[in-house]
Amino acid sequence: MIELVNVSKRFVQHVVLDGVSLQVQQGETLALLGPSGVGKSVLLKHIIALIKPDTGDVIVDGLHVPRLKRDELSELRSRIGYVFQNGALFDSMNVFENIRLGITNEDQYRDPDYCQQRVKECLRLVNLAADVAEKMPSELSGGMRKRVGIARAIAGRPRYLLYDEPTSGLDPVNADVIDSLIERLQQELGVTSVVVTHDVRGSFRVADRIALLWQAKIRAVGTAEEILASRDPAVQQFLERDLEMAVIQAESESSSSPQAPGPSPQGGVGGSG
Amino acid sequence: MTAPALTLDLLRLVSRWSLPAAVHAGRFSFFAVDLVRGLADWRIWVPRMFEQTNNLFYGSLFIVMLVAGFAGAVTSLQTGYQFTGQLPLYVAGGIIVQSMVLELGPVLTGLILAGRIGARYAAELGTMRVTEQIDALESLGRSPVTHLLLPRIVAGIVAIPALVMAANAFGITVGYVIAIGSLGLSYADFQTGAHYFFRPLDLYYSAIKSYAFAAAVTVIPCYIGYHTQQGAEGVGRATTQAVVSACVTILVLDTVLTKLILGSAQ
Numbered sequence: 449m450i451e452l453v454n455v456s457k458r459f460v461q462h463v464v465l466d467g468v469s470l471q472v473q474q475g476e477t478l479a480l481l482g483p484s485g486v487g488k489s490v491l492l493k494h495i496i497a498l499i500k501p502d503t504g505d506v507i508v509d510g511l512h513v514p515r516l517k518r519d520e521l522s523e524l525r526s527r528i529g530y531v532f533q534n535g536a537l538f539d540s541m542n543v544f545e546n547i548r549l550g551i552t553n554e555d556q557y558r559d560p561d562y563c564q565q566r567v568k569e570c571l572r573l574v575n576l577a578a579d580v581a582e583k584m585p586s587e588l589s590g591g592m593r594k595r596v597g598i599a600r601a602i603a604g605r606p607r608y609l610l611y612d613e614p615t616s617g618l619d620p621v622n623a624d625v626i627d628s629l630i631e632r633l634q635q636e637l638g639v640t641s642v643v644v645t646h647d648v649r650g651s652f653r654v655a656d657r658i659a660l661l662w663q664a665k666i667r668a669v670g671t672a673e674e675i676l677a678s679r680d681p682a683v684q685q686f687l688e689r690d691l692e693m694a695v696i697q698a699e700s701e702s703s704s705s706p707q708a709p710g711p712s713p714q715g716g717v718g719g720s721g
Numbered sequence: 722m723t724a725p726a727l728t729l730d731l732l733r734l735v736s737r738w739s740l741p742a743a744v745h746a747g748r749f750s751f752f753a754v755d756l757v758r759g760l761a762d763w764r765i766w767v768p769r770m771f772e773q774t775n776n777l778f779y780g781s782l783f784i785v786m787l788v789a790g791f792a793g794a795v796t797s798l799q800t801g802y803q804f805t806g807q808l809p810l811y812v813a814g815g816i817i818v819q820s821m822v823l824e825l826g827p828v829l830t831g832l833i834l835a836g837r838i839g840a841r842y843a844a845e846l847g848t849m850r851v852t853e854q855i856d857a858l859e860s861l862g863r864s865p866v867t868h869l870l871l872p873r874i875v876a877g878i879v880a881i882p883a884l885v886m887a888a889n890a891f892g893i894t895v896g897y898v899i900a901i902g903s904l905g906l907s908y909a910d911f912q913t914g915a916h917y918f919f920r921p922l923d924l925y926y927s928a929i930k931s932y933a934f935a936a937a938v939t940v941i942p943c944y945i946g947y948h949t950q951q952g953a954e955g956v957g958r959a960t961t962q963a964v965v966s967a968c969v970t971i972l973v974l975d976t977v978l979t980k981l982i983l984g985s986a987q
Contacts, residue, residue, distance in 0.1 A: 498860065538849075600857075
């Protein structure tokens with residue numbers, strides 16, 4: 449279980465998180481929604497101690513993350529897969545080496561046969577062909593980079609998966625592919641996931657529960673139905689704005705390419721909500 | 722201006738300089754402690770270090786030899802210009818050898834490598850920092866110190882002294898060849914001069930300087946690159962800062978080590 453207890457963080461004068469408390473239950477997928485720049489990624493980075501809180505506590509599997517020693521933190525991180533916003537692939541290594549680095553067990557990492565097999569398996573899990581392993585990150589499209597990032601995050605068989613804006617910068621078709629992938633990994637691997645996103649439609653599809661981060665605080669937490677039924681003006685304002693943008697995007701997609709499968713935002717929300 | 726206002730301005734000025742200096746001092750101390758701790762994980766950094774050493778040594782060999790060759794040639798020509806007819810010819814042999822070993826070999830190699838290796842390390846690590854590759858490495862439970870920093874720093878400390886020695890030898894050879902042509906120096910004269918002025922301490926001094934410069938050329942750019950912030954502009958700033966800081970440190974170390982080693986031997 450992941451638990452954030454009264455976490456506060458400020459950068460110089462800018463308060464990013466102000467007493468944020470949140471729980472993610474074992475096996476569930478929680479989507480963390482919020483406008484761009486509100487501090488969602490900062491919150492996610494607290495979970496693996498890439499950023500430490502000014503006050504408050506982060507507890508993962510009963511361990512107090514900010515107080516962990518180097519070795520303990522390293523061990524905890526090997527149980528958590530982190531998917532970075534832009535993939536953060538190591539650009540001097542090919543896809544095989546990138547995914548191999550995700551194998552966090554040192555004995556397995558040094559076993560070439562295991563690595564070959566595991567990299568191939570991870571590529572299959574993210575719907576990529578085995579020959580992608582030989583390519584360099586610069587040869588991949590944006591969607592492929594994100595999928596390789598996910599493959600690297602799952603290579604060490606983590607118990608937790610943290611996704612930082614997995615669909616940002618992708619067209620709706622590729623965003624749907626990534627959303628399906630998150631859903632499928634959740635079912636196949638049974639991991640606990642936190643998905644940071646500002647895509648309402650995608651989050652309603654993949655998440656069991658949704659939390660809205662608004663002005664440095666968690667404004668609402670609940671299932672898709674509960675969020676949709678919320679009377680909170682901030683929640684309503686955020687949902688309306690995002691759905692309006694999705695409608696505009698879908699309309700422009702369908703007018704530019706009539707054959708393209710234009711996703712319906714209402715259908716997306718209704719599908720899981 | 723009133724006295725309290727002047728005092729306040731002075732305090733502001735002092736704090737503007739001292740605060741960042743204190744932050745750097747603290748951050749550098751933690752960085753140094755992390756490097757020392759990381760040495761224990763030799764199974765991770767040693768294989769990567771061999772790869773870096775190879776790249777660094779062979780990649781820099783041509784430019785180092787080129788600079789050393791020209792330095793030896795110019796030393797030889799200037800010795801001829803200044804001393805012909807005033808001093809015995811064998812003195813030229815001593816001046817060429819001593820100039821290369823004591824100063825030109827280590828310092829010129831250090832400065833060239835501060836540009837070549839320092840810029841590369843700072844830009845590589847800075848780009849990795851701003852594109853979250855270093856965070857990605859940490860998120861996988863792997864240490865950037867053992868995967869990125871130690872292989873680069875130790876590779877420099879292994880390869881740079883070897884490059885300095887090669888530069889010394891090549892510079893002396895070129896200087897000797899030029900002296901034969903322009904001064905009519907014989908090998909016997911050259912050898913006499915070289916032996917007459919040479920002391921074993923000179924070689925130690927050259928080696929100590931080369932190790933100190935190697936540390937400056939690698940540790941400073943790695944530290945600056947590792948702490949890069951603010952995107953592409955930050956990487957550019959870090960690269961420039963790394964090269965300038967490494968060059969200035971080399972010049973300061975040159976002066977300090979000369980005073981400490983040769984000053985005490987006089």
